[in-house]
Amino acid sequence: MMMSNKLPAAGMLLVSVVALNFSAYGQSAQVSDPTSAGKAVFGRANCMGCHKWHGNGGGGYGGDALSLRRTELTREQIIETVGCGRPGTGMPFFVRGAYDEVKCFDMNRQDAGPQMPPEGGTFLRPKDIEAVADYVIAHIKGAGEPTYAECVAFFSSSSRVCDVYKAESQKPDHATANTGKSQ
Amino acid sequence: MERSSGPTKVSTRACLLAVALAAAGAAGVTPVFAADEVNQERLLNVDKEAGNWLHHHQNYAGHRFSTLKEINRDTVKNLKVAWTLHLGGIEPGGIWSHGGLEGTPIAENGFLYVTDGWGSVYKIDAHGGRGALVWKMDPKTDRDWAGAVACCGVDNRGVALWGDLVISHTLDGRLIATKKDSGQVAWQRSVADPDKGEVITGAPLIVKNMAITGVAGAEYGIRGWIAATDLSTQKEVWRTYTIPGKGEPGSETWKDNNNAMAAGGGSTWVTGTYDPATDTIIWGVGNPGPDWDNAYRPGDNLYTDSSLALDADTGKIKWHYQHTPNDPYDYDSVAENVLVDIPGPSGPRKLALEADRNGFAYAIDRTNGKFVWGLPFVKKVTWTKGLDPESGKPIEYDPNKSVQTYIASVTPSRTNMETDICPGNMGGKNWPPTAYNPDLKLWYIPVIESCNRIKVEVMTPDKLKPREFWTGGGPSQPFRITGSVTAIDVTTGKIAGKLETPFPNLGGMLATSDLVFTGQPSGEVMALDAKTLQKLWEFNTGGGVNAPPMTFSVDGKQYLAILVGLGGAWDKWFIDSTPELKKIQPGSMLYVFAL
Numbered sequence: 001m002m003m004s005n006k007l008p009a010a011g012m013l014l015v016s017v018v019a020l021n022f023s024a025y026g027q028s029a030q031v032s033d034p035t036s037a038g039k040a041v042f043g044r045a046n047c048m049g050c051h052k053w054h055g056n057g058g059g060g061y062g063g064d065a066l067s068l069r070r071t072e073l074t075r076e077q078i079i080e081t082v083g084c085g086r087p088g089t090g091m092p093f094f095v096r097g098a099y100d101e102v103k104c105f106d107m108n109r110q111d112a113g114p115q116m117p118p119e120g121g122t123f124l125r126p127k128d129i130e131a132v133a134d135y136v137i138a139h140i141k142g143a144g145e146p147t148y149a150e151c152v153a154f155f156s157s158s159s160r161v162c163d164v165y166k167a168e169s170q171k172p173d174h175a176t177a178n179t180g181k182s183q
Numbered sequence: 184m185e186r187s188s189g190p191t192k193v194s195t196r197a198c199l200l201a202v203a204l205a206a207a208g209a210a211g212v213t214p215v216f217a218a219d220e221v222n223q224e225r226l227l228n229v230d231k232e233a234g235n236w237l238h239h240h241q242n243y244a245g246h247r248f249s250t251l252k253e254i255n256r257d258t259v260k261n262l263k264v265a266w267t268l269h270l271g272g273i274e275p276g277g278i279w280s281h282g283g284l285e286g287t288p289i290a291e292n293g294f295l296y297v298t299d300g301w302g303s304v305y306k307i308d309a310h311g312g313r314g315a316l317v318w319k320m321d322p323k324t325d326r327d328w329a330g331a332v333a334c335c336g337v338d339n340r341g342v343a344l345w346g347d348l349v350i351s352h353t354l355d356g357r358l359i360a361t362k363k364d365s366g367q368v369a370w371q372r373s374v375a376d377p378d379k380g381e382v383i384t385g386a387p388l389i390v391k392n393m394a395i396t397g398v399a400g401a402e403y404g405i406r407g408w409i410a411a412t413d414l415s416t417q418k419e420v421w422r423t424y425t426i427p428g429k430g431e432p433g434s435e436t437w438k439d440n441n442n443a444m445a446a447g448g449g450s451t452w453v454t455g456t457y458d459p460a461t462d463t464i465i466w467g468v469g470n471p472g473p474d475w476d477n478a479y480r481p482g483d484n485l486y487t488d489s490s491l492a493l494d495a496d497t498g499k500i501k502w503h504y505q506h507t508p509n510d511p512y513d514y515d516s517v518a519e520n521v522l523v524d525i526p527g528p529s530g531p532r533k534l535a536l537e538a539d540r541n542g543f544a545y546a547i548d549r550t551n552g553k554f555v556w557g558l559p560f561v562k563k564v565t566w567t568k569g570l571d572p573e574s575g576k577p578i579e580y581d582p583n584k585s586v587q588t589y590i591a592s593v594t595p596s597r598t599n600m601e602t603d604i605c606p607g608n609m610g611g612k613n614w615p616p617t618a619y620n621p622d623l624k625l626w627y628i629p630v631i632e633s634c635n636r637i638k639v640e641v642m643t644p645d646k647l648k649p650r651e652f653w654t655g656g657g658p659s660q661p662f663r664i665t666g667s668v669t670a671i672d673v674t675t676g677k678i679a680g681k682l683e684t685p686f687p688n689l690g691g692m693l694a695t696s697d698l699v700f701t702g703q704p705s706g707e708v709m710a711l712d713a714k715t716l717q718k719l720w721e722f723n724t725g726g727g728v729n730a731p732p733m734t735f736s737v738d739g740k741q742y743l744a745i746l747v748g749l750g751g752a753w754d755k756w757f758i759d760s761t762p763e764l765k766k767i768q769p770g771s772m773l774y775v776f777a778l
Contacts (some may be wrong), residue, residue, distance in 0.1 A: 049278045049755070052331070052651075059640045060402060060652030061334060061756040090659070118759070121280060159327035160355075161277075164378045164649050 026038025039154065041128045041173075046121050053134065053154050054146035060136060065090065068140045078133040082124070085117030094120040096131060189746045191238030193699055217461050219292060219363070221344040223391055226458055234736035236290040237340055239386040241615060241733070244522035245456040247449030247618035248694045249734045253741035256697040265742060265777035268314045272337075273352035273748065275770045277330020281748010281769040283336030283729050286612070287386065288773070290341055290502065290735030290744070293714045296344070299771055300337035300750055301326065302353035302371040304361055307773070308519045311739050314775060318366025322353045325555060327375075329355035332380045332650050334402040340454065340614075341386040342671025343394070345414050350394050352383040356699045358412055370417050374398075380405050380650050382664045385454045388464070388645035389636055390495050393420055395455065395464060401472045401487075401515075404653035407490075409466050411450050411498060421498030425449035425468045425486045433485035436508075438585050443480035446499065447651060448472035449487045453517045453614050456535075458549060463501060465522065465549065469515040473642045474608075476511075483508035488549060492536055502552030507541050508580055508585040511595050512566060512637070513608035513658075514541035521619050521626065522549060525674055527530045538617055538628045540610035543570060544671055556676035560628050560669045562613070563605040565593045590729055595637040605637030608658050609757060615691030616731050618699060620713055625679055626671045627699050631686035633664040635760065664760035667703055668692070670718060686761055689753055690745075691731030702728025704764055708774070724774055727767040729753070743776040 042048060050065035051057045057065035073081065085093030095102055099109045099116065105157035109116060122164035124132070142152070221237065229235070229242050233250045241247045244350035254262060272518050273281045282300030289296040294317065295307040301324045306317040319692035330337060333354055334503060342351040348360040348369060356375035365497040374396045380403025388395040393411040401407060407425035412418070426447040427433035448471045455466030473479055489505040507514045509688040520535040535549035542561040554575030566589050567577035579589045588594050595602050615629040639656040647653055666687035690702040694713065702708045706773035708719040727749025734743050749764070749773040758765055 044281055049280060052278065056651075058652045059657050060654045061657060061752065064638070064640070156328055157327060159325050160377070161325070161327040161331055163328075179397060 035135045035138045037128075038131035038133070039139070041124060041132040042135055044122065045124055045128075045132065050090070055140035055143075056149065068136050069143050071141055073132050075137055077138055079129055082129050082132060085120070087112055087115040087117050090118065092118040092120040093124070094124040094155065095126075096123040138157065152180075186565055198209060207521065208272070209773035215523050220346055221291070221389075222346070226389060232705050234290075235292065236288070236733050236735050237344060239287055239289070239343060239388065239454045240456060240519055243457040244484050244520065245519045245616070246621065246694070247616055247692060247731070247733070248620055250696065251348065251734055251736055251741045252693070252696060253736075254528045254698070254734070254778060256712060256741060256763070259698060261778045262710065262720050262722070262743065263778070264722070265312045265775050267562045267775065268298070268316065269775060270299050270305060270746075270771040272301045273750075273771050274301065275324065275330070275332060276301070276326025276337060277328075279330045279333065279337050279755070281750060282748075282771070283732050283754075283769070284746035284748035284771055285336075285338045285384075285751055286746050287342035287616075287731050288731055288744050288746065289735070291344060293737035294746065295735070296342045296349055297746060297773060298339040298351060300339055302339045302351060302356075302359075302608075303341055304349055305348070305364070309735075309742065309775070311738065312740075312777075314773065318454065318677060319360075320349075320361045320366050320368060320489065321395065322359055322368075322371075322591075323350075325355045328352070329377050329382050332377055332400065332403050333382050333384070336400065336750045338751055340384060343387045343389045344390070345389050346545035348414070349387065350387045350389060351379075351537060352385065352396065354382050354384065356381060356383055358387065358396060372408055372412060372417055374412065378649060383452070385452045388454050389414075390455065390457050390464060393495075395679060397451030397453065397455070397466065397534070399452035401450040401469050402474065402652055402654050403650060404446035404448075404472055404647050405450065405452050406447060406752040407449030409455075409464075409493065409498065419761065423493055423498040423500065425451060425491065425724045428484065428710060436483040436485040437480060438482040439480055441479065446472060447480065447484060447487065448474075450515075453519055456520050456522055458522055461550070462495045463549070464495050464693060465495065465520040466491050467515070467517040467537060469517040470510055470635075472511045472653045474513040475637055475639050475654030475657075476597070476642045477509050478586045478597050479642045479655060481509070484510065487605065490510060490516060490520050490535060490552075491727070492549065492552060504545070504547045504552045504554065504575075505654065506537075506543070507577070509585070511587065511589075512541065512604055512719055514611070516540070516610055517614065519616055520547075520549075521617055521744060523621070523624075523626075524675055528676070534615070534673070536619070540606070540608070540613065542611040543584055543604040544626075545575060545630065546676060547675070551650070557679065558671070558676060560671065560678065561606050562592045563631050563634065565603075565605040566590055567633070577778045587772060591731070594598040595639045597639065597641055600639045601636065603634055603636050605633065607633035607660075607662075607664065608637065609633060609635075609687070609752070614645050615689055618692035618694035620694045620696070620699075622696060623713060624673045625713065626673050627694060628669045628671065629691045629701060630667040630669050631664060631667055631682070631687035631689075633687065633760065634662045635659065635664075636661050647661055658756070660757055660760035662760060666703075667713065670716060682711060682718070686764065687748075687753075689751065690728045691760060693732040693734060695734065700734075700743060702730075702732065702745060704728060704753065704761070704767065707746075708732065708776075722776070726770040726772060726774070727754075727764065733761070740777055747772050747774055747776050
């Protein structure tokens with residue numbers, strides 16, 4: 001009864017779309033601080049809703065948003081992935097008209113059929129997609145476990161959201177504190 | 184546990200109001216009536232004040248039944264909007280793009296007390312046929328901190344009243360007492376710790392000068408608990424963990440070598456009920472963690488997926504009844520237990536009713552925790568052939584197995600890594616409350632008629648990190664999900680009626696003597712005939728109904744009230760199963776109806 005909606009491995013897909021022309025996105029825009037613009041997009045487009053602020057993603061109710069810390073994608077590939085989403089997965093597309101006027105992975109909506117990725121909560125301009133890709137490359141890709149310093153750099157509020165990383169760096173055996181002792 | 188108390192800043196508006204009230208007092212109007220003080224006597228005898236709605240679940244037994252009769256079978260066709268009030272609280276935070284409304288208003292002497300998803304409390308004057316905001320208490324919830332570890336939305340299900348205080352929770356783990364007259368915070372206390380993945384979404388239950396708090400977080404590797412706070416001393420009276428400690432009874436049901444028990448889940452985020460005759464609190468316990476990799480935690484995993492009976496004074500566990508041992512499906516038993524007495528051959532049977540995420544409705548003898556009857560209330564169940572008539576356990580349950588597979592071909596497991604199950608992991612019945620009509624002995628269940636697809640991720644101890652998902656997989660929604668209102672005749676344990684609805688029931692029920700009220704996430708609020716479930720009245724709010732209706736009276740007139748604002752888990756994680764609901768906008772509004 002179960003219909004498989006399995007796709008060819010993502011890597012294969014990417015290979016097949018290298019020819020895709022994203023040059024419409026043009027040269028990097030002249031932004032004074034490209035990675036802080038990208039950080040803003042990361043929040044505004046709610047990348048953090050699935051990949052978390054630290055980009056490590058993780059399983060859970062929303063399915064498996066891949067770790068952008070461990071991603072091996074290049075800047076161009078990240079731009080493609082954000083623009084077109086990833087067919088057959090929960091990774092949404094963020095470019096207006098994707099799979100319609102903007103061809104994605106050589107497919108239109110009809111070709112994609114049930115593999116059609118969800119539409120992002122907001123559409124991003126090419127410049128924003130480049131900015132978020134630059135941010136991912138500069139601050140997330142290749143980084144190890146999230147740290148307190150990274151967390152405070154991400155959140156500019158006085159939220160206690162980063163405390164847990166501080167606690168961790170202070171007491172390395174934090175995991176056992178989580179077990180809770182019976183009263 | 185850290186405790187923050189002492190004077191808290193008062194908003195200018197609250198100050199002004201306090202001044203205004205004092206002036207009113209000076210002018211000869213007594214500002215505080217003894218009748219406004221809520222005590223145990225009043226909480227035990229809510230039937231004596233039918234125009235009020237003092238408990239989250241209306242009475243200690245969780246009936247959500249009103250004896251008010253002005254709005255009835257004959258008159259309901261004339262029900263119209265009396266007034267509305269826009270609330271706030273839809274701000275984003277953490278992984279959430281907006282908050283929603285899941286609360287049940289509390290009504291006392293013509294005033295309503297409601298919350299928004301971030302835990303702001305609103306006192307509303309409902310006299311004179313309109314609603315006027317008296318005060319708003321904004322607890323300034325730490326949105327990034329709490330919103331990042333709220334598995335299932337920016338939710339708060341409401342307040343309770345005690346003395347001259349309004350008692351409420353915040354998502355970031357606080358219990359707050361607000362002065363009913365001024366809106367000034369009297370004191371607050373941290374009960375749950377978001378650093379451990381703990382958040383609070385439920386309304387408090389007040390029992391004998393204690394506020395009882397439940398916790399959410401089984402998707403984040405918490406160890407669940409139920410805690411009682413003394414409302415005079417603000418100190419913790421007891422805290423009962425839903426996962427036993429090493430060597431305690433029940434710990435033998437965690438047979439692994441990973442200390443899985445330490446992060447075993449067992450959340451308690453739906454307000455429980457109380458049986459004063461035996462001084463027993465009955466509370467539902469959620470799923471074990473990791474949700475879908477049950478081979479990580481061999482054994483029955485007590486007290487997850489169980490109903491727990493606790494001694495109210497000590498929190499000691501009197502009995503437990505487990506529904507889905509070694510759960511591989513995320514089938515919480517966190518739902519409220521509804522306490523009903525049914526005439527039996529040898530005197531009244533004292534039952535606790537629970538409608539479970541696993542698709543079965545259960546009646547347990549609440550004096551001893553023994554199974555009485557159980558039946559599926561959803562149209563489709565694929566994970567088991569049914570319940571054993573003696574024990575109520577799923578027929579395939581094998582106490583000699585440490586990892587249960589039930590019907591193995593559909594059950595998520597390390598050898599069945601992607602599979603479709605019915606009901607889906609949202610249920611069955613989720614948190615939206617049932618209602619019970621004690622005259623007709625009918626019990627109304629708000630149903631999610633669902634299947635969904637589960638992908639398993641094999642977990643290892645190194646994947647357990649504070650504030651990170653600990654689910655062992657995740658669901659997706661390749662199937663359309665619908666809903667129903669299903670009525671069960673409690674005297675026979677049989678289905679008495681089912682009204683199918685295009686969308687899942689995400690709001691819950693209210694019963695009156697000849698009607699039941701409920702809503703749909705597509706916007707409709709409706710009244711059904713209590714016996715036939717025939718739809719008698721409907722109004723489209725233009726928002727998504729994600730909260731239960733309630734009723735109250737003021738100035739001698741009956742009103743129906745419901746919060747409207749789709750949020751919760753549905754519109755983030757489950758929306759693909761109900762694509763039309765993508766059109767529903769975030770919102771935050773109180774609707775009040777009258778004839």
